[in-house]
Amino acid sequence: MDKIPNNRAWFLILPVFLLVAFSALIPLMAVVNYSVQDSFGGGVWIFVGDEWFRDVLTDGRLHDALLRQLGFSGLVLLIQIPLGVLIALAMPSRGWAVPVCLILLALPLLVPFNVVGTIWQLFARVDIGLMGNTLREMGVEFNYTDDPLHAWITVVLMDVWHWTPLVVLLCYSGLRAIPPAFYQAARIDGASRSAIFWYIELPKLRGVLTIAVLLRFMDSFMIFTEPFVVTGGGPGNATNFLSIVLTNWAIERRDLGPAAAFSIIYFLLVLLICWVFYTAITRIGQADKR
């Protein structure tokens, strides 16, 4: 559908622009200001130029945390997206089972972040947790507070538990929006189940999958509360993700400057990755329409 060129449409955008600009641009500008200064409390600031940026860029902990973060986000996406699509495909398409499944599936989504942390703490603990205790009974020495691998498994499981339902809901809605005529045509052509998936369902899911991947990437890249509650970034630095490093850095250095420089770099990275992904998906979409 061709859109009408009309610059007065800006008036419809204006409320959104003002509202978001208030909460986004002013804090962002303040963070940029902090990042080039050294704070001495009481509103005393000394200009230090690019010092904090050089500090942050040459700090090994940031590099480690970045790799860890990329690993975590990648792993989480690799598990959640295929799993979510598969579960959505397995969902019933009509009948009483639909609302029941939807409600049960969506429950984890509406649990506040720190409650998710609490739930998994309670669930994975060796002494009182169902998972920890069962594993111990089975002879597995599971201990997420000492073993880095186990801590990782716990944090990834927790994120998969919390957020896979989002992918399922989006994909399920996308699947329901495919007109039945598409399936009928496929049946007449004698298409196999996998052919239907690759040539009909997956292309139609592109819109919702883009939202799912972008949302999951952004949110997992900024994950803070859940690992903080469960592992506190430990054992050692095993689950010390970027946001946790950033917060510790701000507290430990007692200074906003380095933390502000850190978060600007962090923001630019997320912006770059999301832009590349968004552009790539949009181009594929336009190529399809032609």
Add this chain to the structure above:
Amino acid sequence: MESGTLADWLEHSFGWMAWTWVTGTFFLTILGLLVVMTVWELAMPTVQRKGFLPISTTRGDRFFIGLLSSAFIHLAWLGLVGAGLTWALAICAAWMVVLLRYG
């Protein structure tokens, strides 16, 4: 009197933002560039085209790519070379012109 209360109000409202001349100039420059791009667009609407970039872009797309890559050029300069950001700025300005013209 009037200016005194105004200064107080400004201090109360924006003092926490810790403005510096450098960052102020930076944001005003960005704002100025945005205004220029808008006026340019109004005077001469852009045409989507394919340059040396792997995707076809409008002028606004190239401007955004230029800004984002400039940020990373600055970071790379700081991380690899260290001092002398003026050079990084010069490289970015040149890069921006090349991008807008041939990208």
Add this chain to the structure above:
Amino acid sequence: MGAVKPGKLALTLYIVLLLLPLYWLMKMSLQSNEDILGSFSLWPVNPSFDNYVTILTDSSWYMGYVNSLTYVFMNMAIVLTVALPAAYAFSRYRFIGDKHMFFWLLSNRMAPPAVFLLPFFELYHAVGLFDTHIAVALAHCLFNVPLAVWILEGFMSAVPREVDEMAYIDGYSFPRFFVSVFLPLIRNGVGVAAFFCFMYSWIELLMARTLTLTEAKPISVTMTRTVSAAGLDWGLLAAAGTLTLIPGALVIWFVRNYIAKGFALGRV
């Protein structure tokens, strides 16, 4: 039909695994702290509702739920009010900077909250909104508005433009057309957008904690503070956690049909 069964089995298994941690939470909420730490059992031993009674009779606990719900619903109202016209503009018109505006909106979801918290605190102090519900509602717009615009735009693009043109020919003004003709057509989209706003605002902790002190303190913060002050009372914590599930479950109940009807998002 043999091919359908593994799918059903996998779905059932998945849902059971999904519910296990929640079952565990509810089991603990029915026990006293001594029983929880004393012995391991698969179902509640000496079940009692004491933990729930504590929460529902103590205003410092239950006001947390009231505060959370207040700012969540304020946020939903604000977001939908501003996002509907914006989404309409994005879906119907081409204007200078439209694509960049759209991406800029989206980019606000990407800012890591950890260090933006201090500027938020200062900003809302400076404008005198600190520790009010509206402050949290406004701050949550940062990530909910972009998402709502994105979702609504997808739904609106699916409505043919002939609908708008017919209405204008029939002499509808824009506001009247929007409310009486257009909104009913994208009802599902409004439901889905409201659901996402509720979800993200309800589960968010960092901003809500930063922007409130006592008057508007949300339940998730009440949980962290009360618990750390009194030592860990797992039973009470589990009961408070269980209660946070209820508003969410109700909201899903209301929007289940919108999700089941299906949406394929137009943009991208």
